[in-house]
Amino acid sequence: MDKLECIVKAMDDKMATNIVAIDMMNASPLFDTFVLCTASNKRLMGAIKDSVVDALAENGYDIRAVEGLRDSKWILIDCGDIICHIFDGEERNAYNLEKLWGDMPRIDISGYMAK
Numbered sequence: 644m645d646k647l648e649c650i651v652k653a654m655d656d657k658m659a660t661n662i663v664a665i666d667m668m669n670a671s672p673l674f675d676t677f678v679l680c681t682a683s684n685k686r687l688m689g690a691i692k693d694s695v696v697d698a699l700a701e702n703g704y705d706i707r708a709v710e711g712l713r714d715s716k717w718i719l720i721d722c723g724d725i726i727c728h729i730f731d732g733e734e735r736n737a738y739n740l741e742k743l744w745g746d747m748p749r750i751d752i753s754g755y756m757a758k
Contacts, residue, residue: 646704646725647676651755653698654680657691659729663741664750675724676750679740681732685714691729692718 644652647664654662659680668675682688692709699706699722707721716731717738728740 653694655756657694666748
């Protein structure tokens with residue numbers, strides 16, 4: 644399973660909502676993809692983070708860093724070429740990364756999620 648599929652499935656398995664993947668290859672020399680999702684509460688944010696970290700480890704992928712663990716409304720997981728953003732709903736609306744990077748193409752991840 645490729646890294647993006649692993650991340651999206653791990654998020655979807657823990658009931659993350661509004662999962663979006665943005666192709667950042669032409670915008671950043673440091674990473675290729677942003678994956679964003681929303682969690683309905685802090686406990687779910689932690690469960691989604693754990694699910695992503697565990698799924699990546701099980702599939703042999705490294706994680707460089709995890710930021711925003713304590714009482715945060717935004718958790719970032721640096722997976723090297725993919726950066727995962729797990730947001731509280733209000734925080735996601737406040738930062739609005741989809742609008743900020745609105746000119747970047749979206750990646751179709753619908754095949755990775757449960758129907």
